[in-house]
Amino acid sequence: MDAVWGSEVGVNLWFQALGDRLQGPMEVLTVLGSQMLLIPLLSLLFWSVDARTGSRALVVLAGSSLVNGVLKVAFHGARPYWFDTRVSPMSEESTFGVPSGHTQNSVAGWGYLAARCARRRAWWAAAVLVAVVVVTRLYLGVHFLSDVVAGLAVGGLLLWLALRYEDAAVRWWRLRPLGAQIGLAFAVAAAPALLAAAWQLLVFPGWTPPAQWAGPVPADVAATSLVRAFAAAGALFGVLTGFSVLAARGWYSAAGSLAARAARFAIGIAGVLVLFTAVDRLPAMGAGADAAAQFAGAAAVALWGALGAPELFVRTGLAGRRPAAAAERPDA
Numbered sequence: 521m522d523a524v525w526g527s528e529v530g531v532n533l534w535f536q537a538l539g540d541r542l543q544g545p546m547e548v549l550t551v552l553g554s555q556m557l558l559i560p561l562l563s564l565l566f567w568s569v570d571a572r573t574g575s576r577a578l579v580v581l582a583g584s585s586l587v588n589g590v591l592k593v594a595f596h597g598a599r600p601y602w603f604d605t606r607v608s609p610m611s612e613e614s615t616f617g618v619p620s621g622h623t624q625n626s627v628a629g630w631g632y633l634a635a636r637c638a639r640r641r642a643w644w645a646a647a648v649l650v651a652v653v654v655v656t657r658l659y660l661g662v663h664f665l666s667d668v669v670a671g672l673a674v675g676g677l678l679l680w681l682a683l684r685y686e687d688a689a690v691r692w693w694r695l696r697p698l699g700a701q702i703g704l705a706f707a708v709a710a711a712p713a714l715l716a717a718a719w720q721l722l723v724f725p726g727w728t729p730p731a732q733w734a735g736p737v738p739a740d741v742a743a744t745s746l747v748r749a750f751a752a753a754g755a756l757f758g759v760l761t762g763f764s765v766l767a768a769r770g771w772y773s774a775a776g777s778l779a780a781r782a783a784r785f786a787i788g789i790a791g792v793l794v795l796f797t798a799v800d801r802l803p804a805m806g807a808g809a810d811a812a813a814q815f816a817g818a819a820a821v822a823l824w825g826a827l828g829a830p831e832l833f834v835r836t837g838l839a840g841r842r843p844a845a846a847a848e849r850p851d852a
Contacts, residue, residue, distance in 0.1 A: 521597065529664075547610070553621075555581070563578070564785050571774040577636075581625060582752070584628040586756050588621045588674070588752070591670075592618065592749070593720055598616075600664055603732070603734065609662075610659070612738075615744055615748050620657050620668045622653050623650065627650055627676055631679040632683070635683050702761050708756065709760065710753055710815075716749050747811050750814050755819065758825075758826060762823045762827035763827070766831070769831070784829070787832070788824075
């Protein structure tokens with residue numbers, strides 16, 4: 521890949537030649553493809569607008585994040601500023617580069633929302649948002665052109681699979697006993713992460729940055745990338761398990777007054793922030809223990825959002841148990 525990356529560095533240098541004055545706006549706009557924006561946005565949709573669409577969009581995002589984390593471990597790809605010192609690190613990253621997670625998740629997340637809007641202008645808006653994210657990743661020097669192309673391809677494939685098969689998959693899932701659903705959730709989430717760990721151990725044992733990578737490569741990037749993949753696996757396990765249990769208990773309605781909807785979001789996101797902070801402060805314990813801890817921590821955050829918060833809303837009268845319309849049911 522060194523020859524390919526060497527030919528692509530010119531794209532990053534061209535964008536960065538536009539001037540440092542763009543760095544601030546680019547750092548803001550790149551958030552459009554970040555989980556830092558997409559998770560609160562889709563949580564708002566689930567808790568306060570449309571439980572059916574929000575829950576499915578969160579599963580799509582969690583699945584996309586896991587696939588991205590596993591692929592980063594599989595390819596061990598450089599980032600432009602790691603590879604070539606001429607590229608300025610306008611935003612620093614601690615995991616491998618390919619495929620671009622921001623690009624992939626923006627395609628899956630914004631694309632799914634556009635599909636559910638069922639309006640042509642929504643598709644155009646999603647395309648613009650994805651294009652903006654692509655440009656920001658190239659300008660900031662954190663992705664090669666091939667990284668964002670891979671992100672577009674993987675995100676597009678996952679989006680197509682979700683839109684094509686989600687109804688059949690949900691119907692099949694709901695026919696399983698709850699215990700089987702939880703077991704399946706663990707298998708679907710944990711198996712890819714464990715395969716990534718085995719791949720790294722067998723294919724990249726004792727990996728160190730190649731001599732051709734002339735830039736500042738973060739310490740322990742291989743271990744950090746694997747831990748991030750396990751965190752994504754934990755999040756997928758948490759949302760699948762949470763939504764399965766919630767459905768077994770009668771599901772959840774996002775209907776209500778504006779005040780109730782606002783209160784639900786405020787309470788829900790506060791819980792997410794508290795749990796995220798607790799997980800972020802976990803001490804380093806070694807690669808294996810860190811991966812397990814991040815899996816459990818991300819699962820706890822996701823379980824709060826998918827099950828704990830909705831149950832709290834129902835019990836406190838901020839939401840109803842049953843949706844206002846049959847179309848809002850997760851198996852509709």
